[in-house]
Amino acid sequence: MTADYDFASAEPHWQRIWDERGCFAVADDDPGDTRTKYYVLEMFPYPSGKIHMGHVRNYTLGDVVARLRRAQGHAVLHPMGWDAFGLPAENAARERGVHPADWTWGNIAHMRAELKRMGLSIDWSREFATCDPAYYGQQQRLFLDFLRAGFAERRDAWVNWDPVDGTVLANEQVIDGRGWRSGAPVEKKKLSQWFLRITDEAPALLAALDGLDRWPARVRQMQANWIGRSEGAEIEFPLDQPEGAITAVEVYSTRPDTLFGMSFLAISPEHPLAAAVAARDPATAAFIAECRRLGTSEAAIEAAEKRGHDTGLRVRHPFLPDASFPVWIANFVLMEYGTGAVFGCPAHDQRDLDFVRRYGLPVVPVVLPPGADAARFAIDDVAYTGPGTIFHSDFLDGLDVDAAKRAAIAALEARGSGRGVVNWRLRDWGVSRQRYWGCPIPVIHCAACGIVPVPVAELPVVLPHDVDFSRPGNPLDLHPSWPNVACPSCGGPARRETDTFDTFVDSAWYFARFASPHAAEPVRRAAADRWLPVDQYIGGIEHAILHLLYSRFFTRAMRATGHVGLDEPFAGLFTQGMVTHASYRAADGGWLYPEEVDLRADGGAVERAGGGAVTVGRVEAMSKSKRNTVDPGAIIARYGADTARWFILSDNPPERDMEWTETGVAGAWRFVRRLHRLVEAIAVLPAAPKPDRFGAAATALRRTTHRSIAAVSAALDSFAFNVAVARIHEFASALADAEMADAAEPGLAWARREAGATVALLIGPMMPHLAETLHAALNPSAGTLIAELPWPEADPELLEQQSVTIAVQIMGRLRGTVAMPPDAPPEAVIAAAASEDNVARLLAGKRIVKRIHVPNRIVNFVVTG
RNA sequence: GCCCAGGUGGCGGAAUUGGUAGACGCGCAGGUUUCAGGUACCUGUGGCCGCAAGGCUGUGGAAGUUCGAGUCUUCUCCUGGGCACCA
Numbered sequence: 001m002t003a004d005y006d007f008a009s010a011e012p013h014w015q016r017i018w019d020e021r022g023c024f025a026v027a028d029d030d031p032g033d034t035r036t037k038y039y040v041l042e043m044f045p046y047p048s049g050k051i052h053m054g055h056v057r058n059y060t061l062g063d064v065v066a067r068l069r070r071a072q073g074h075a076v077l078h079p080m081g082w083d084a085f086g087l088p089a090e091n092a093a094r095e096r097g098v099h100p101a102d103w104t105w106g107n108i109a110h111m112r113a114e115l116k117r118m119g120l121s122i123d124w125s126r127e128f129a130t131c132d133p134a135y136y137g138q139q140q141r142l143f144l145d146f147l148r149a150g151f152a153e154r155r156d157a158w159v160n161w162d163p164v165d166g167t168v169l170a171n172e173q174v175i176d177g178r179g180w181r182s183g184a185p186v187e188k189k190k191l192s193q194w195f196l197r198i199t200d201e202a203p204a205l206l207a208a209l210d211g212l213d214r215w216p217a218r219v220r221q222m223q224a225n226w227i228g229r230s231e232g233a234e235i236e237f238p239l240d241q242p243e244g245a246i247t248a249v250e251v252y253s254t255r256p257d258t259l260f261g262m263s264f265l266a267i268s269p270e271h272p273l274a275a276a277v278a279a280r281d282p283a284t285a286a287f288i289a290e291c292r293r294l295g296t297s298e299a300a301i302e303a304a305e306k307r308g309h310d311t312g313l314r315v316r317h318p319f320l321p322d323a324s325f326p327v328w329i330a331n332f333v334l335m336e337y338g339t340g341a342v343f344g345c346p347a348h349d350q351r352d353l354d355f356v357r358r359y360g361l362p363v364v365p366v367v368l369p370p371g372a373d374a375a376r377f378a379i380d381d382v383a384y385t386g387p388g389t390i391f392h393s394d395f396l397d398g399l400d401v402d403a404a405k406r407a408a409i410a411a412l413e414a415r416g417s418g419r420g421v422v423n424w425r426l427r428d429w430g431v432s433r434q435r436y437w438g439c440p441i442p443v444i445h446c447a448a449c450g451i452v453p454v455p456v457a458e459l460p461v462v463l464p465h466d467v468d469f470s471r472p473g474n475p476l477d478l479h480p481s482w483p484n485v486a487c488p489s490c491g492g493p494a495r496r497e498t499d500t501f502d503t504f505v506d507s508a509w510y511f512a513r514f515a516s517p518h519a520a521e522p523v524r525r526a527a528a529d530r531w532l533p534v535d536q537y538i539g540g541i542e543h544a545i546l547h548l549l550y551s552r553f554f555t556r557a558m559r560a561t562g563h564v565g566l567d568e569p570f571a572g573l574f575t576q577g578m579v580t581h582a583s584y585r586a587a588d589g590g591w592l593y594p595e596e597v598d599l600r601a602d603g604g605a606v607e608r609a610g611g612g613a614v615t616v617g618r619v620e621a622m623s624k625s626k627r628n629t630v631d632p633g634a635i636i637a638r639y640g641a642d643t644a645r646w647f648i649l650s651d652n653p654p655e656r657d658m659e660w661t662e663t664g665v666a667g668a669w670r671f672v673r674r675l676h677r678l679v680e681a682i683a684v685l686p687a688a689p690k691p692d693r694f695g696a697a698a699t700a701l702r703r704t705t706h707r708s709i710a711a712v713s714a715a716l717d718s719f720a721f722n723v724a725v726a727r728i729h730e731f732a733s734a735l736a737d738a739e740m741a742d743a744a745e746p747g748l749a750w751a752r753r754e755a756g757a758t759v760a761l762l763i764g765p766m767m768p769h770l771a772e773t774l775h776a777a778l779n780p781s782a783g784t785l786i787a788e789l790p791w792p793e794a795d796p797e798l799l800e801q802q803s804v805t806i807a808v809q810i811m812g813r814l815r816g817t818v819a820m821p822p823d824a825p826p827e828a829v830i831a832a833a834a835s836e837d838n839v840a841r842l843l844a845g846k847r848i849v850k851r852i853h854v855p856n857r858i859v860n861f862v863v864t865g
Numbered sequence: 866g867c868c869c870a871g872g873u874g875g876c877g878g879a880a881u882u883g884g885u886a887g888a889c890g891c892g893c894a895g896g897u898u899u900c901a902g903g904u905a906c907c908u909g910u911g912g913c914c915g916c917a918a919g920g921c922u923g924u925g926g927a928a929g930u931u932c933g934a935g936u937c938u939u940c941u942c943c944u945g946g947g948c949a950c951c952a
Binding site for chain 2 (some may be wrong): 216217218221222225226228230232251252253254255266305306330331332333334336337338339341342343344345349350351352354423425541544545650651652653656657658659661663664666667668670671673674677720722723725726727728729730733736805806807808809811812813814816817838849850851852854857858860861862
């Protein structure tokens with residue numbers, strides 16, 4: 001009888017050994033290392049205070065990949081760092097009087113210790129935090145390069161202003177008209193801001209998605225939708241009477257084929273023409289004010305409500321010299337998209353139709369659906385947007401929709417009143433934030449010289465430590481001395497930029513910094529060339545658009561400025577599911593933590609303290625507000641890191657949401673002990689040279705061993721970690737069977753030692769500590785580590801089957817099975833199948849019209865009568 | 866509204882990509898061990914009929930292709946996610 005596996009002493013022991021031996025360290029650039037590189041990266045954490053189960057899942061998945069690739073002979077880069085700037089640190093400062101830096105560094109220290117207890121194969125010598133001047137100073141340098149190369153610019157722009165956080169938000173950070181973090185309705189404000197010109201890269205970013213064949217299709221789809229390419233025409237509509245300096249309205253349309261169906265022109269309330277009319281017309285001004293008051297969020301709620309205001313202006317039609325159309329201001333026209341103006345063709349656009357039904361404007365159908373009667377076709381309440389033949393449209397008559405688009409664009413271009421254009425939904429990336437805890441934007445504003453970049457020699461621009469959070473607003477702006485500097489250009493008094501970068505800038509290049517984390521430049525080129533791209537990136541689907549798109553853009557800008565030599569940062573992407581848990585409510589409606597609840601066998605639950613009634617709620621993503629969280633630290637203390645890792649991997653496929661259950665972890669812990677006991681029993685067997693002869697049980701075990709190698713390798717290679725776990729369970733059952741077999745059988749002891757050594761190697765990526773413990777037990781004096789041993793190879797001879805089970809069907813229904821040698825001649829297989837007892841009984845009196853034989857799989861008799 | 870995923874036992878999920886559906890785990894039932902057990906081990910476990918042999922049925926639903934469909938085709942229902950006055 002052996003003692004239970006003592007993970008509490010084994011896990012720290014192996015972690016120390018790995019650390020002492022430097023098992024996971026790699027060089028930035030070592031020409032002597034001829035191994036193929038493999039860069040595994042999990043999205044780095046925000047140091048919020050404690051790690052949560054989502055982190056545990058993320059880093060477990062990455063560690064399996066890293067350890068597997070290392071064993072398979074790759075030089076593996078597997079780093080860790082901290083996405084350490086951000087608003088929660090400032091909130092902590094305002095709410096609790098802790099300095100953001102102290103709060104952040106304290107959290108990092110705590111979370112680093114927690115992560116280390118997981119036994120991850122990380123090269124900790126590469127660790128950095130984005131709030132360290134050593135990192136953000138290099139980011140400032142990158143920005144100056146981008147500025148020089150034209151990737152960054154400052155301009156006035158309508159911005160999304162979050163009134164609660166008191167800062168600007170990128171379009172990507174506005175969700176349903178509300179700030180992504182505060183949830184407050186976003187306001188429109190015009191401010192001078194720094195922008196990164198991501199729209200210049202829109203065509204390249206879209207085109208390159210096709211090459212990302214190791215990305216999930218849906219992430220590529222989401223990015224493509226976000227970039228939002230559309231083809232159409234820009235059309236100029238001259239005003240009948242000029243409005244001040246404005247003589248025409250420019251419109252973007254994807255449907256120039258429907259120009260003859262126009263009944264009005266609509267402009268956005270923010271359009272310059274609207275402002276010009278409002279300057280002289282109070283009714284127009286009132287309508288614009290009302291639109292602004294309703295704001296984005298109200299507009300979202302009342303999405304169906306189309307409102308308009310007739311300006312009294314009229315425009316001329318490019319193809320109808322005698323006709324003119326009214327110009328309306330309409331609340332559904334967005335200034336941000338296209339030109340901020342549309343021509344309304346109500347017959348073939350639902351919004352336009354809703355609008356004219358409200359305001360009584362005409363509806364002229366110009367696309368005739370296939371098979372419809374031109375004399376009787378009419379539009380009712382539903383616009384027709386499908387294919388068809390153009391009619392009522394002069395020179396476009398008879399063309400189909402696509403041909404008419406081309407013809408209309410050609411005619412517009414010929415007349416000089418329009419042209420074909422490609423439009424993008426993607427906006428430039430506003431990166432200015434009115435915050436303290438972020439990377440200072442390294443420029444200086446000089447009254448005489450304008451915007452002056454901080455000289456590289458003066459970088460980093462370091463955040464001042466002595467800031468005052470007692471007043472609202474940006475503490476940098478309020479700082480008594482920090483903003484005041486001499487202009488680097490003229491030496492006169494000047495003022496620092498007090499905005500800091502959006503934290504998405506910090507995470508848009510950190511993967512490149514990991515290649516040479518201590519370099520005196522942003523990225524050392526040789527190191528970047530050695531390690532980039534990231535071969536396998538792993539993280540949550542919530543970053544499918546923002547972070548991944550920004551990183552792709554940054555990589556292109558870094559290439560253009562000579563920092564890296566590639567376009568795409570992430571060759572492979574894996575998006576993991578969330579960790580969920582049932583939620584519990586006490587009788588008074590308050591949420592309860594899982595450890596406050598006792599589950600009963602009938603599925604009900606009671607409060608552990610007092611036995612009060614508990615309602616078991618939905619299984620949903622772990623969140624503090626629902627209290628359905630499980631603390632990884634407590635789980636690791638109770639069961640060990642390997643058990644937690646094993647459960648996370650075994651429950652379900654990693655891309656899906658997994659449910660954390662107490663019974664599941666307990667089951668994983670049971671298996672850990674079972675495997676430990678099985679291998680301990682093997683470790684006491686005498687070691688002996690490989691025998692010449694193996695008995696039946698020994699041979700069966702050896703076949704299982706080598707089949708397990710093949711099956712587990714295939715499963716791990718394809719991210720089917722739950723299947724790998726299942727195969728190891730089967731392997732363990734075979735180990736238990738061998739324990740019961742006749743010990744005197746030739747070769748059994750050797751086969752069992754082989755099996756034990758193999759199982760230790762196979763669990764290595766998933767349960768690294770247990771693997772080392774088993775390996776050490778089997779090889780007490782070897783001094784080798786699983787972490788340094790190569791991945792096992794399956795012996796092809798032992799993978800060959802001596803016998804295959806052939807399913808026998810009659811009319812496609814299973815009626816029996818027969819065992820045959822592999823690749824037996826078809827006639828022999830069919831004869832054996834036909835004489836199987838049950839099959840023979842059912843075939844009696846029937847005429848066989850066809851015999852189907854699929855080698856090593858199936859025989860099917862097609863019969864009549 | 867548009868675009869993605871996904872519907873398989875009581876539960877999580879397997880299924881060599883058209884060839885024995887339900888691997889493996891959880892749960893449950895029966896048993897063995899134990900002073901005891903939130904222990905360990907063994908056996909069983911899709912549903913219906915049957916003592917059994919075996920039969921029928923079964924992968925959200927309907928139709929189709931095929932000797933054979935969880936897998937392919939068409940339609941349809943449901944669930945989850947993303948986007949959305951995008952002209």
